[in-house]
Amino acid sequence: MKPEAPPKAVLRLREAGLRPTRQRVALARLLLENGGRHITAEQLHGEARAAAIRVSLATVYNTLHQFTGAGLLREVVVEPGRSYFDTNTTEHHHFFDEAKSELLDIGGDGIVISGLPRPPSGTEVRRLEIIVRLGPDRH
Amino acid sequence: MKPEAPPKAVLRLREAGLRPTRQRVALARLLLENGGRHITAEQLHGEARAAAIRVSLATVYNTLHQFTGAGLLREVVVEPGRSYFDTNTTEHHHFFDEAKSELLDIGGDGIVISGLPRPPSGTEVRRLEIIVRLGPDRH
């Protein structure tokens, strides 16, 4: 008799209303136990395979979207034809290095935007994102 | 003898170093003579067909990218799997209505952002974009 304490990932999933299945728990571990990541579905699938987690690519996509819906992840779209998922769900922004196709967080604290018009009637703001696109320093 | 003055679109293309071919001139007219548009390749192809311009989808894609490279257009990426091209190349930002999949310009004047960190070394800022994502007003 050893009443195992449920691992943290299992609790996070339950709180989010998602059944803690084998693959969701495994993916949650990869994602949520290493903060500050920006990862594509293919990359996560690769990491899962590398970690000997048997999970299909379709499930990786499903899971990423479910996590996003549950507020565990944030989807970031900066390149045509590819989505990144950000494990940082607090208010923040991004640098995007176009040469390396790499996202970098810009902490949300201390950033102030003034002069924005109010949204058109019938709509309200869901999220405000700043993307600072970077290229190689030409000098 | 009637020494036709070259239409404006032809001049714009020449300035940009692009040969004024039949299809480029036609697409330039559709795009540049109606300011403030946000259009996808498929949409532009549709408009061209509607205007009885015979042009292939591949050429529409090529042309949009060439125009973007030449600074006549700006590419805006807000949705996974689809690119918009913006005929407004002045400094400005966007509302994105997620329900209608529609972009709206936010004039760049009077918008001030403070508190941004400087870019990582080896890189420099190519463009700064603000995207304000909108959803239906829930009340």
Next chain:
DNA sequence: TCAAGAAATAAGAATTATTCTAAACTGCGG
């Protein structure tokens, strides 16, 4: 005005990321 070479276009195949489908599997309440 014409010919030749360079550049551009078109049609369809190919690619890439993602979503869908239908069947097999599994966590969980009873």
Next chain:
DNA sequence: CCGCAGTTTAGAATAATTCTTATTTCTTGA
């Protein structure tokens, strides 16, 4: 331990975009 709703899977399907190759069209210079 049963059963079923919710999940997962493999592979097919889709959507946007890019590539390939042959053909066509600009431009230049004789």
